[in-house]
Amino acid sequence: xxxxxxxxxxxxxxxxxxxxxxCTYDTSENNYYLFWYKQPPSxxxxxxxxxxxxxxxxxxxxxxxxxFQKAAKSFSLKISDSQLGDTAMYFCAFGxxxxxxxxxxxxxxxxxxP
Amino acid sequence: xxxxxxxxxFQVLKTGQSMTxxxxxxxxxxxxxxxxxxxxxxxxxxxxxxSEGTTxxxxxxxxxxxxxxxxxxxxxxxxSAAPSQTSVYFCxxxxxxxxxxQHFGDGTRLSIL
Numbered sequence: 001x002x003x004x005x006x007x008x009x010x011x012x013x014x015x016x017x018x019x020x021x022x023c024t025y026d027t028s029e030n031n032y033y034l035f036w037y038k039q040p041p042s043x044x045x046x047x048x049x050x051x052x053x054x055x056x057x058x059x060x061x062x063x064x065x066x067x068f069q070k071a072a073k074s075f076s077l078k079i080s081d082s083q084l085g086d087t088a089m090y091f092c093a094f095g096x097x098x099x100x101x102x103x104x105x106x107x108x109x110x111x112x113x114p
Numbered sequence: 115x116x117x118x119x120x121x122x123x124f125q126v127l128k129t130g131q132s133m134t135x136x137x138x139x140x141x142x143x144x145x146x147x148x149x150x151x152x153x154x155x156x157x158x159x160x161x162x163x164x165s166e167g168t169t170x171x172x173x174x175x176x177x178x179x180x181x182x183x184x185x186x187x188x189x190x191x192x193x194s195a196a197p198s199q200t201s202v203y204f205c206x207x208x209x210x211x212x213x214x215x216q217h218f219g220d221g222t223r224l225s226i227l
Contacts, residue, residue, distance in 0.1 A: 032212070045218035052213060106156040
């Protein structure tokens with residue numbers, strides 16, 4: 001079974017600064033995908049970014065980028081130029097193997113301060 | 115463009131009552147999922163349906179039943195609600211291919227007194 005660990009329950013950052021959220025995972029699969037989801041106070045689950053394990057190039061979506069270290073089984077999310085609207089719970093998720101399920105971490109609550 | 119629709123959005127039940135949470139998706143997705151979200155626990159999978167006609171237990175299935183009514187709809191039933199089932203419930207759907215993300219409904223906040 002896969003496990004996903006987010007070691008930072010809460011983080012805060014000043015507006016316009018950069019913050020990195022950590023995620024590690026454990027798996028014996030070779031073919032898998034990793035996702036970051038954002039859950040703002042509205043409670044919606046919004047996909048932020050995804051990374052294919054077979055790709056060495058780190059995924060980037062505007063101000064959001066990942067640092068994917070496959071050997072270390074690490075998948076951190078970097079948010080540049082933080083905005084007040086980035087305040088949310090962020091979940092790291094693993095999807096792999098022959099099943100159709102995602103395994104989620106427990107989340108990191110990010111607060112962006114003005 | 116509705117995506118995944120859950121009803122109701124809020125519900126209060128008494129211990130022992132039953133209820134069904136409804137979920138429908140309009141994206142022609144094969145796979146559907148039910149999660150519960152509790153503080154400090156992330157999202158935990160209750161049941162999932164990889165394709166129409168199949169259902170499987172997830173991490174925390176006890177006290178719940180599901181029905182994949184058709185390709186669009188996937189319901190979650192609490193037969194005899196318990197206070198430990200107080201939670202926020204999310205339905206999600208996906209194509210079933212692992213590189214595709216799951217799309218989530220807006221959640222149902224369920225309180226059991």
